Amino acid sequence: MQVLGLGCPLVFLALVTIFTPSPGASFKPAQTATKPGGEETEVQISKGENRAVISDFDPSQEYAFKVIAVRGNEESKPLQGRYAVPDLEPDEGVQPQKLDTTATEDVNEITGVDQFVCTTPAIADIVILVDGSWSIGRLNFRLVRMFLENLVNAFTVGIDKTRIGLAQYSGDPRIEWHLNAFNTKDSVIDAVKNLPYKGGNTLTGLALTYILENSFKPESGARSGVPKIGILITDGKSQDDVLPPAQSLRDAGVELFAIGVKNADENELKAIASDPDETHVYNVADFSIMSTIVEGLTRIVCDRVEQQDKEIKGEAGPEPTQGPPQDLVTSEVTARSFRVTWSKAPGAVEKYRVVYYPTQGGLPDEAVVDGTENSVVLRNLNSLTEYQIAVFAVYTSAASEALRGSETTLALPMVNDLELSDVTHSTMRARWRPVEGASGYMILYAPLSDGEATDEKEIKVAATETDVELEGLSPKTEYTVTVYAMYGEEASDPLTSQETTLAMEPPGNLQVSDIDHSSARVTWDPAPGKVRGYRILYAPFGDEQHSEVEMGPATSLILRNLTSLTEYNVAVLALYDEGQSDPITDGFTTRLVPEPLDLRTSEVTTDSFQVSWQHPADDIVLYRLSWTPVSGGDTKETVLNGNTDAFLLSDLQPFTEYEVTLSAIYSDESESDAATISETTLERTTTVATTTAVVRQGVKNMFIDDETTYSLQVSWELQDPNVLQYRVSYVSLRGDRAEEAVLVPSSQSSLLLQPLLSDNEVQGDSHPGLR
Template identity: 70%
Template sequence: MFLENLVNAFDVGIDKTRIGLAQYSGDPRIEWHLNGFSTKDAVIDAVKNLPYKGGNTLTGLALTYVLENSFKPESGARGDVPKIGILITDGKSQDDVIPPAQILRSAGVELFAIGVKNADENELKAIASEPEETHVYNVADFSIMSTIVDGLTRKVCDGVEQQDKDIKRDPSAEETASPPQDLVTSEVTAHSFRVSWTHAPGSVEKYRVVYHPTAADVLEEIVVGGTENSVVLQNLNSLTEYEIAVFAVYRSAASDALRGSEITLALPTVSDLEVYEVTDNSMRARWRDAEGASGYMILYAPLSGETTDERELKVDESVTDVELTGMIPDTEYTVTVYALFGEEASDPVTVQETTMSLRPPRNLRVTEVDHSSVRLNWDAVSRKVKGYRVLYMKTDGVQTSQVDLGPVTNVYLKNLSPLTEYTVAVFALYDAGQSEALSGGFNTKLVPAPFSLMTSQVTSESFQVSWSHPARDVVLYKMAWSPTEGGQEREIMLSGAVNSYVIQDLSPFTQYKVSLSAIYEDEMESNPVVVLENTLGWTTEVPTTFPSTTAFVHLGVINLWVDEETPFSMRVNWEVLDSDVEQYKVTYVSADRTEETVLVSGNRRSVILQPLLSDTRYKITVTPIYADGESAAMSKASIGKTLPLSGPSNLRVSDEWYNRFRISWDGPQFPTLGYRVIYQPISVSGPALETFVGDDVSTLLILNLLSDTEYSVQVIASYSTGSSQPLTGKGKTLLLGVKNLSTYQVLSSSLCAQWQPHRHATVYRVVIESLLNGQKQEVRVGGGASRECFFSLTPNTQYKISVYTLLQDTEGPAVTTMATTAPAPTQPPTAPPTTIPPPTIPPAKEVCKAAKADLAFLVDGSWSIGDDNFQKIIRFLYSTTGALDVIGPEGTQVAIVQFSDDARTEFKLSSYSDKEALLDAVQRITYKGGNTKTGMYLHPQTE
């Protein structure tokens, strides 16, 4: 729209204002030349249909391109009219704009620079003609470009008027811009050569020498004075052809180019550069030496522009194999080798290779999810892993928590928020850095409510409520009670350490509803649990008179509970209202053990009991000891139970093969001595086998198994005090055997077996056994075979055919089929002798009578041919061999090979020496069948 408004401001015509347009990005192109359109409507229509180009911003290249292609007579440029260039850009150029802009201005082109949005104003000023106040425009957005049309138009017209005056005043304006002549190159080296020319006529102000490699579009140029007629082009690539163009620059125009080319000499370079032994942080490079080199320089750097970690290595001329170290994993590197010749270096030889990635952990699994904790498990991937880093955060939060671990494959996360979605990432840590993340997530559960809520010690005015702690991180309990028939509800907050409370000041003969909820550290409150209880009626009590005493009354232990149970320990906690306890005596005993005692300081309220028996109930008593002694009446007792010996979990079977499979499992929460792995075949009889692995092992490849056999697998964790319950599973090896075994061509004394080959077979062992007398025949055939025939069999007898598949030294189970040979044929009565006419032998073709050659037919006998077509092949072979004259060493020898999965020689070159026997043998060839594998048999099969 901006261009359309701008064009509308001018009087366009072939003898008035001519308008051309070039669009540029990485490479400029002419949309239309100055003489492309002769009317304003045509120009506006072309503007409306201008296609968007896209690409990088190379403004300097575009300015040079316009000078060489737009402001030329053949493109519509006129020598006696003002020349205006209007540049529109929205960004900073990726190449240098100053030299090409200066040359364009020197050629008499008045330049206006319009920048939009992200344009660099300093660059615009460097491009535009002076004064910059009237030749530089910079707007904030494309939408407001129309605001500069009027001002730009006035300035362009002012420039046209001024240029027109200058042209009419300058007699040299009429001077023809003629190019220089006689381009000559000389003084050629590997990196430079001299360019010379004959001066152009007239007042030449400058000469522009533009050059670039023939195979590249990156232009370089040198500008010399109008009195110079040669220049040395330096810093060139060796053994490279350069295109050269020399322009004569006059006051208001530039000539056509004088063009030529030259090839620089070459320095010997290294050859056959390759990298090998690639790891995650290194690779080796080797090459073939360069003749005469004094040494080599190797540069290697990541291909990505995000880092400048380029490294340099120099070696003497005897070294052509080096190790490159300190690389970044999973990064593409360029490796460049220069041959050094004193202070000079040859052209570089470069290869690219990517380092191996640091493999991340696999198969993240979430278990033991609670309201404030979870267990994460994953599979290890490499022995190079030094440890793991676990990052986790609330999915809708910003604060990230981190746990760094050793080479273990599980972590127990605690102090989580309940009913919250978490995102987790697990990284493997290597010497070379950190792997990509194994990501996942989980949702914590709602905080648990108290359980086992019950009442006791009911009177007419009170009763006691007791409960079990739902979790260790309860801070408070909120208890509320009210009559079920209606009445005021009362509420109280209790310490998270208590598990009972006596509700008093109740009404007799009344049913009460009591609700209890747990409040946690993050102020989350559980759902309430409810219990109902009825108070008793009034009772008359006889007052009891107690003798007065001044003795101090001890209150003793008032609450006792057990938590943090493990298979070998538990923590005992208690509360006491006395402040003068000197010690606590903690006794604990199981059903079949002697009582044990531990003394605890009076300022403590908990103790860990260990070592204990796993999965065992203990009676625990805590007795306070005062200065005046201990009293059993002040003690408190409770029951605690240790956890069973935890076993492994999540048994997985993978990498199944014909004689092996891999099992993996997740270790238990508590450290073990190791694992017993027991495996035994299920589908066949066989002994149970056992192996033991250490605590740091969580995967095992079980070898030497039977093919196509299902195994039961048990993994048992071993502890110093016993073993866990077994983790059981099943695994099955693959079938090492053929499919679709069947028989065909079952005759009285022979039969053939065929099968679908096994893709990994190396050999087949084929056995046929008579069920009448047990006689056997056995043969071994190659892994590509799919059939075998047996002869000399007994008529009317049942046979078992077994095919065993071998993969290297591993033999699979037999695949069998049954077949019964046909009865022996009835012999016809002896016929009287008759005279049998000799067979008709086809006459030899005239062209073949002098033939003497060894002729071999390679015949496709695969299933795709079919019986009918195979008979056509036989007739073709019959007629072809029948056309021959002399058969045998003195004439033509014939051999025929039939192939499918494997080849079968029907007869050799030396088998027949007369035509009649050869033709008879051709007619007796039987159809083979199988897959088509032509390439395997295109080598001599005959003698």
């Protein structure tokens, strides 16, 4: 890793250093310019640049340069050189000069920067208002802390010196510390280093009102007769009105500075800050370069504290009567023109003379504007050409020194503000601002693989179309999208952006409800996009075999035939034409099979009583009924069909208490807890009864059908109203099993016999039990 080549063209009263970066290296050059015997200054340049402008250049001095490439914690050997301006006439053209580069010793370090320190004896109350909204992010907030630390270090901080307070805001502001919270600079620095990240929305107007009402108050440490400074740091446009709160602060004597980063609205910053904007508004492209404005900001704040202090004490000095304009800014750059703007020079300026010419050589041209103006558009320029600019303030009998700068015209007008939005797993929209004079646009897009575009596709549209949907994209893939403005067959420089398609989104908010012993309801929120349907997978926990249901775009499903008291995992996947999403999962445990409900007795006699109950579920196949004398004796048991809800217990002992238990057997062969009830038969009384012989009818028309591998359906007919119950007995004709019998209530005329042995002949009988 090294820096190759070092050159130095002189540009009026600034020095431009040009160097060649190491091929393929990802580094950040750092350049140091030193007057021999003078102080050393360090400038950090982004890795995409190969030049630096040395401001405050003194052409009478010889300068030494050191350029070091930095990658992470690694630093290259320095490339060093010296430069002295040759003797030139005032109006003589200046040509690039080659630096005298020399071999360097094996040193690999960057010397520290001598940071500006405000030495004015004037003191101030400074309140910093920091945007802590989510858009900043935790990583960038660390850079904000470093910026604040440098800012605090520039002032003499103490309880009887300059006081610094800080508030952080997002949706709601809060005081991090008041002006009188700390007595030393070190304690303020410690508070800055430990400043927490708040997070939330951006309500700048509310925060400005908050510091007016809470920070600039005597009880918070604000002092009378002391300059008051407010410094706002934000990265976005406020979601509320900032004009009235900012005006209230200024009316209260608070001088406001506004620092914007990345997506900050410059017009809003200007509306907040005190005048003039040129010294009170700062806007940087990224948090990583906030450090570049620390010195300029602290110098201005220091000067304004000193000036305010004089104004408060009635000691303001006289304004300078003559001097050069300040703060050269170029804007509205096109292929053929750009605007030059400056801050007005002091005193009675009659006019401004703007001289400009191509850096690579060419005749100078000039524009002259009235002394009341501070801007001019330079026209009829060459495209893709760097111009040197000098602005002179012309007085009645003299002209000021030049305010100098440079700007490069554009190529043919290209697309601006390319925005990739409405991103799904298979589409995204590309939008851009129309380009005046373009005949159409060409869009190229391709997935990125190892940082390179592959399988590029092309779309051409008319000049009236500036919004195109890109379709047929792959999910979870980074795409590069490039848009050219077309001028006939000629294309402008491209504008490129990158965006990653979404993964195929799963459904959301998976919930399981209505859980019982054999079923559960699964519901979910629909997945976004063009969903074809859903796939539901479920299985007992730890079981590799799962059940699967594929369905349309419904968002609910009842899982049935589950096993009781079993933990289940369930997963739901969204189905797209391109494939399926990742699953959303949940778990649940089925309930215990329920016992029979409302077990009760009735029709109690000396030797019998009837037991009845309600079915607790729909999937009961059998009931197990048993009864035992409480005082001791044999327990009798019978198995009843799952449709049965009553049974007559007969052949009981008179005046005897019986305990009856009933349990339900389910289709998964699980058996519920038993429901229990007690009943006592009646005491026998001696009576003489006259009986009349009655002819009883037998069962007729018995049918056996609905045969399966393990069951038979038996049905019969009987028209005798005096039947209390039926006794159905059956036996295998193989003789390998004993006869079995089932008692059936009189209201029932059929019975399902199960479980039986497969491929076995069975003989059955049905007998009525009569009153």
